[in-house]
Amino acid sequence: MDLANLLLIPLIAAVLILALEKCLRRNHSSYPQARPYSGGGDLSSHAWCRFHVRYYPMALLLIAFEMEMMFMYPWAVVYVAEGIKALMEMGMFLTILALGIVYAWREGVFRWQ
Amino acid sequence: MVGIWTDITFYLCAAIAVFSGWRVFRTDSMVRASFLLLISFLAVGVIMLLLAAVYLGTALFFMMAVEMMVMALFMVMFMMNPAGLNPMNMVHQPWVAALLGFAVFTGLSLVAVYGEFPANPAPADLDPVRSLGRELLGDSMLVFESAGIALLATMIGTVVLSSHRGRYGPANEGSEPPGLDPGGPPAKSAAQKQQQREEQKEQEEDKQDHDQ
Amino acid sequence: MILNELLLPIFVVLITLILGAGVVDYLHHATSALGKQMSLRRSLNPLAPLYRLGLALSQQSVITEHPDRLNLRLAPALYFALAALGLAVVPWSADFIPADLVTGMVLWGAVEVLATVVIFLCGWSANAHLPLLGAYRYVSLGLSYMLVSMFVLIGVALPAESLQLSAVVESQREIWNVLRQPMGLPLFLIVGLGLTFWGPLDFASSPDLDRGISADQSGASRLVWQLARYAMLVAFSFMAATVFLGGWLGPWLPGPLWLVLKATLVLLILLWMGHNLPVMTPDKFISVAWVLLLPLSFVDLIWAGALALW
């Protein structure tokens, strides 16, 4: 039952909003209105083109670092039962990964390129 | 009653997973492709939830959401035409690949149909999260810690390879791009081109002044 | 049985989100008027949200040229669905929990990350420069606040010895987490500002991009996007109240009422922060998130761990 609720609630919510938008929409805009708003600027191209995302090293670092979460959630559940052993082990694991973060910080990864 | 609904959900999710996995390679819009792959992962995550792998299912949601978000960013960075406004077809050896893919599918399906696997389901009172946690702190401690080392190596590797700015200045200082055709003169960067253009303009202006 | 276990939870979650969105709208405009020389009487009018609703409905829904139509329609619906998913795991009392998942905490993490995807899609699909810039900026924020949120939530899971939210509430019977882990709630509130791109962390629809991803929305599509955004704020408030303020625990009053009161308190704090904190720039926030907030959440986790063993 919990699983059914978990799947049904977002599904119904999404359908509700889609239906609401469809009912309320009054869409008969003319061409000048459909032109993307650009704050008075003149558009020379469409927006979907190659784009230099300035924080890409941070994104790559995150993919590697975020894996640690997969290990941390089960660890958190047994932490109190296992006691000091769990503390030492996760301390070691996080120290290893924190080294990576410190290195990346010193290399200037967290500034926009 | 519950069993029927589980089956319906399973077949629905399986269809979504395979179909969106297939559409990944058929859509023109690269951003759509990466989010189609995300949908495939989400559907597999729901199947995992149905199999009572509660932790793996939910964790798959957030891991894959991050990975596909980054994937979409890199699509935009590297594709000439990330939205696929003009249809394009960037494939090589499509028939060989399709044949091999189909062969692997058939082989694995035959194994699935004719192979004999022990029917040994997980006990109903198993707490998947807790047993996993005990495993991490017990027998598999070495696996867990060496995963940490591997991730550290990955982090350092990505920083070294991808960061534009090294500690001692720009990473590509002193290097020049390769030629546009093999063995040709190096391709100019945008800044160099701009500089050249400005120099040319100045020369022309000088010339005009001179003429007057 | 079906009525009690299936329909009632769905109904409660959806009604909470929709009514809550109205409350957010009212409180947002009322608190914003308090600080400025604006007509207080009009802003405090309880019918003001309805007036704004009518205004939005009377507008045309203009759509930009050649958008990614499917994603344009889907993005607000999915954002609202994520808010509903997040609210679904929140327990209302000891025996009324819409979806009592063993890994409710992990699911909330997934909601936060998927919200980044959906907000990116919303900016991407309009095929216009300003929304797209807002989307790219937002992703930098979404990727950097995520880790902070996870660490803070794991700190909360330690004393509860479970990732289940009902167990987290039970673990706060003696002392609330906001007192036990004093750094948790402030860090989590910053995450909340990021999740709903509100106030100081509003990179996606910031004024310097002329409202970014909302620049090309109008009429009904703008209305549903605002609704989804307010709903996410509501879902976040409920989650923060459950995780840090003891959820439905409380004397005299019934549990659900306590939960609503605490969520309203969190909501007011968030709105206050939205009006009063200085605006960040996206490039600065990356550094702040990784160099300041992430170590702080480490410290929070160590604090929580030491206290749980003691």
Added chain:
Amino acid sequence: MTLTMLLIVGAALIGTGLYGALSQQSFVMLMMGLELMLNGIMLYAVAFWALAGHGIPEGQLLTIIVMAVMAIEMAMGFALVVAVFRTSQADTTEALQDLKH
């Protein structure tokens, strides 16, 4: 939902992923093929864990390790793509003929 059905779905994912990984020219699309194959493998691992392995924790750990492999593959893969792109402005596999020699 039997083990056989689960394995067939996993096989379909692996087959599709293999097709993508072999046929796509662009680095990024190639990586999507690899990810799809790993997706099928994760489904395999969880299916065996739940229906044939008596719920031993190693089965879950295997899935997590596959996820870690995926993360490492993606992070290193993209870092390499960035490095290659920076030095030779190439984003397809054909553009790297030089590596053959």
